[in-house]
Structure formats: C-alpha cells, structure tokens
Amino acid sequence: MDVRTIPAHHARMPLARTVPPAAGFAPIAPDAAGMPLYRAVRREILRSIEDGSLAPGAALPNESELAATFNVAIGTLRRAVDDLVAEHILVRRQGRGTFVATHTRDRFLFQFFHVERCDGLREEPGVDLLSFERVRMDEDAAAALATRPGTPAFHFENRLTLQGTAVVHDRITVPAALFRGLTEKRLRERATTIYHLYQSEFGVTVVRAHERLRAVGADRASARALGVAPGQPVLEVRRTAIALGGRPVEYRVSTIVTAAHDYVNLLSRPA
Numbered sequence: 001m002d003v004r005t006i007p008a009h010h011a012r013m014p015l016a017r018t019v020p021p022a023a024g025f026a027p028i029a030p031d032a033a034g035m036p037l038y039r040a041v042r043r044e045i046l047r048s049i050e051d052g053s054l055a056p057g058a059a060l061p062n063e064s065e066l067a068a069t070f071n072v073a074i075g076t077l078r079r080a081v082d083d084l085v086a087e088h089i090l091v092r093r094q095g096r097g098t099f100v101a102t103h104t105r106d107r108f109l110f111q112f113f114h115v116e117r118c119d120g121l122r123e124e125p126g127v128d129l130l131s132f133e134r135v136r137m138d139e140d141a142a143a144a145l146a147t148r149p150g151t152p153a154f155h156f157e158n159r160l161t162l163q164g165t166a167v168v169h170d171r172i173t174v175p176a177a178l179f180r181g182l183t184e185k186r187l188r189e190r191a192t193t194i195y196h197l198y199q200s201e202f203g204v205t206v207v208r209a210h211e212r213l214r215a216v217g218a219d220r221a222s223a224r225a226l227g228v229a230p231g232q233p234v235l236e237v238r239r240t241a242i243a244l245g246g247r248p249v250e251y252r253v254s255t256i257v258t259a260a261h262d263y264v265n266l267l268s269r270p271a
Contacts, residue, residue: 025061027071041070041080049089049100049205050244056102056199060090089207089244103196103206112195112209114265115160115168115256122264125160125168130225132156132184134176141173144240144251152176156187159225162261169225169255178204178249195241204249206241213237213263222255235263 025048028040035043048054060066060081067077081098084090088111091101101107105124116122135155142149153173160168172194174182179202190197198204217231228234234255241250256263 025066025069027069037072038076038079038083041072041077042083044070045080045084046089046244052203054100056100056205058100059096060098060100062097087207103193103199105193108193108195112206114263115162115261116264117163117261121163123162125162128159128161129184129188130157130159132187135173137173137175140238141251144238145173145175145248147175154179154182156184157221157225165260166226167257167261169222171221171253173251174249178202198249205244206249207244209239209241211237211239216255218255226255226257228257232257234258237263 025044028037028044030037034040045054045060054060061069063074063077067074070077081090085092085098088101088107090098092098109122109124113122113125115125133155135153136150137145137147137153139149141153142151145151153176155171155173158168158170158172159166160170176182179198182202186197186201187194195206198206214236215233216236218226218228218234220230222228222234223230223232226234235258237252237254237256239250239252239254240248241252243249
C-alpha cells in the first residue's frame, strides 16, 4: 500500500521500534503523566541520576534511542534535556554527547564561588583547613538542613586565600548521616573541590544553593582567621547547599573581607 493512502487512524499509530530500549528507562504513557510530556521525561532522567543508574560523568543514550524508549518526539526529549543542562545537572560536550555533570574546578568557580578581586580577576582560592570536629547541630544549622537541633554533624572551618591574602573564613556543617566516614584526613588530602569530594566519595551531588547576605562586624574567630580587627566590617554569607532531589546537605557561614574583593553574582533568567 502506498504510504499516502494509509487511513488517518493507522497513520497515528506509533512506528515500530528500530532501536533497543535505553537501559533503565521505559515508555511514558501520555495520559498517565499528569504533566507536560517534557516534564515527565525530565523527571525520569532525574530519577535515574538520583538513584545512581546514571552516575556522575555517565553519557546519556543518544537522542533517537532515548526518545524511542520514552515514546516521545525528539523535540520533547530535547526540551527536557535543555532544562537539566540549564540547571547544571547535565552537560553537553560538542561532538561527544550529553553527560551527567560532575563537579570540577571550573564549575566551582562559575557556579559556586563568587568572590573576585575588585579589578575583575577571578581565580581558584587556596584552602587551609583550620579545624574539624564531630558536633551536634545548633539551631541555625538544624533549621537550614531541615532537621532537629542536636542532630549529629561534622563541622569544619576553612580559610580561603586569594593572591596570597586571607579573604574568606568558611564555617561548614554537614549531617553525619550523609557523610559517614568523613575525616579530617580526607578533607585535607582531597585533590579537587569540596563539592567534588561530596559527589565522588559520598554520592551527594550539590546542584544549587540558597544564600543570604548581610554586613556584620567580624567576630573573634573570623578576625583571627582573616587577620583583621574584631568588629571590622565584613560581608557574611549564609549558604544552604541543595543536592539532587531538593535535599539540603550543607550549611555554610562565610565571612568575607571586602577591602580588595567583591562578591559578584550573575543574575539571569530563561530566554
């Protein structure tokens, strides 16, 4: 039969699958999704990343295979992938494909480190680990991490230097239950960023952060760490880091000396 004479109700039937199903995925029933199809596809890809079926650095199946597995159009799949790329959960590499994003030094500087010299020079900071201990969360950390005061945690302090000058004093609290086996040695000897350590050794992938900023006077601990006078005006940034699945995983209080450095953030919105 000539394809131009196929009855309309036959023409709407899905084409026979020409590629095997992409491992770990299944067709999405349009009537059962309860949301736009691209969002259902996004949810399924994200679920596979969250449960470890797609590990950090893993490549997604090619577009044709994945679209056929989900039983959706290529355009629907691309819209879902575009969303995840915009959120830095996936990354496209020209000529190679789409991969689950990993935490690298470049990503750290672009997405999570906002301090640069007043003339615009931005560089990776030097990091000195000042202290490490097992503690019980105080009220501020517990509220930020959606748990109860007294919950077991690890607390550590870092001093960050730029151009040889101490600029940032970080006080970081993470839940002990999520970071079993974290030690001072592992922190001190890590080869790259702290978020890469979280991801590679504990399966905790930070994807975004919520921050609140205010001007304060340096307390004694920060004054000592940064070599400034107690009470000197500094910038305080309280950050809650959010992992895949929307789970808060780190509470950080950063004290920043702004005499020669600025806190710079790029604000954007989808086109």
